[in-house]
Amino acid sequence: MAWVTQTLSSSLGRKVIMSLTGLFLSTFLIVHMAGNLQLFKADGGRAFNEYTYFMTHNPLIITVSYLLYTSILVHALMALVLTRHNSASRPVKYAYSKPEANSPWASRNMGILGTVLLVFIIIHMRTFWYEMHFGSVPMAEYDGKQYKDLYAVVKVAFAEWWYVLLYVLSMVAVGYHLAHGFQSGFQSLGVRHPKYTPIIETVGRYFFAFIIPAAFAAMPIYVFLQVHGIL
Amino acid sequence: MKINLKVWRQKNNNTPGKLVEYQLDNISPDMSFLEMFDVLNGELTKKGEEIVAFDHDCREGICGSCSMYINGRAHGPQTGATTCQLHMRSFNDGDTIVVEPWRARAFPVIKDLIVDRSAFDRVIQAGGYVSVNTGSARDANEILIPRTVADEAMDAAACIGCGACVAACKNASAMLFVSAKVSQLAILPQGKAESQQRAERMVAQMDAEGFGACSFTGACSVECPKSISLDHIARMNREYLGAKLTSDNVQG
Secondary structure, eight states: OHHHHHHHHSHHHHHHHHHHHHHHHHHHHHHHHHHHGGGGSSSTTHHHHHHHHHHHHOHHHHHHHHHHHHHHHHHHHHHHHHHHHHHHTOSSOOSSOOGGGTSOHHHHOHHHHHHHHHHHHHHHIIIIIHHHHHSOOOEEEETTEEEEOHHHHHHHHTTSHHHHHHHHHHHHHHHHHHHHHHHHHHHHTTOOOTTTHHHHHHIIIIIIIIIHHHHHHHHHHHHHHHHTTOO | OOEEEEEEEOSSTTSOOEEEEEEEOOOOTTSBHHHHHHHHHHHHHHTTOOOOOOOOSOSSSOSOOOOOEETTEETOSSSSOOGGGOBGGGSOTTOEEEEEOOOBTTBOEEETTEEOOHHHHHHHHHHOSOOOOOOSOOOTTSSOOOHHHHHHHHHHHTOOOOOHHHHHSTTOBOHHHHHHHHHHHHTSHHHHTTHHHHHHHHHHHHHHTTOBOOOOOOHHHHHOTTOOOTHHHHHHHHHHHHHHHHSSOTTO
């Protein structure tokens, strides 16, 4: 199996690991966003709570969730390994460098954006994931069946303006991260073709870098406005 | 033209270097950047000071010898050209120009602006060739190659190995150079036979030389004097992954 470890520890192999975990996390965002759109339903959180019940009890979803946690960790750790290696590849830095002349800002700052996202994910999971699994969540009853009322937790969290602001800013970071990350994932796998690359770039630039983060950012804003009686 | 220069001076790889300022008063806008350095070295010689060491050879933009990082960019502000094809008319009277050598762990400074680029030679030696028996010349049309394929191979073969891609990359990655060399052979029938071992060996050598990984910023292609496309990097990724997954080399 020497060839496997050698492939995965080569500079190209490490980028493949970044690509596969990154693209998996990108597809997760679609599911996560689509499910959470139920926060916009004006039913006192019933649809959302039924959805969270399904997500925490379906064996297939639970299995995929472990793949998700692993992907986040591997993506972050491999990024650390690559960043250290890349930084060591230029021990003496330029006295004067003008990288903005030849490359987009996001492409050069994926590590900083990723660090922001990792901090966000930790805060986000502490607020919702940890409460749902280990915290004391109030119960709600629909048709005689007991559900954890995660919607109540959502309302409490998004009632704070600074917490909403943190989410909105983090979604800007998601946008920049994916504007570069999504299309780069395909490049690392060698998927580049005059027919498909423009499609991949468009999907990355508009869907992953704009629509998805905008939809996510709308959720805390909407709940905030609703809790404070503005909507 | 009056030009203020800040040039990296370094005695050798074991001595730390520093930027040294020089003023030049009579620079013609029609001079090439290297000719401006010739004027500087002429003045330094008259004063009995040591001249600035820099690489140059053909001065026609085709040999890949010149290697200066000028005002924060490989080969200076213009694109698609080497330092020797950069002219002083690209600058304004009274400008301050900072000139540094390529900076990468794999390219140690030999002196001043000259770096040791033999890492590129070792990558080529690892697999950037086609093993054919030499003999009498083959018939020109013995192996038919479609025009588009020949053009694509030629675009990759335009690489002059100057190292601007490494110099411009934030990771000092050699991906554009290595991929151009992998590409130019991989897509031609003569090179296909050895394409798997070539990709494996050249990437392994690239890593062993201490170049960084690809962040796909595109800086390499923008600064490349031959404007080599990022398509070749994708092709090398394909070649390498395909080789790793299907070659019979179990040892790696």
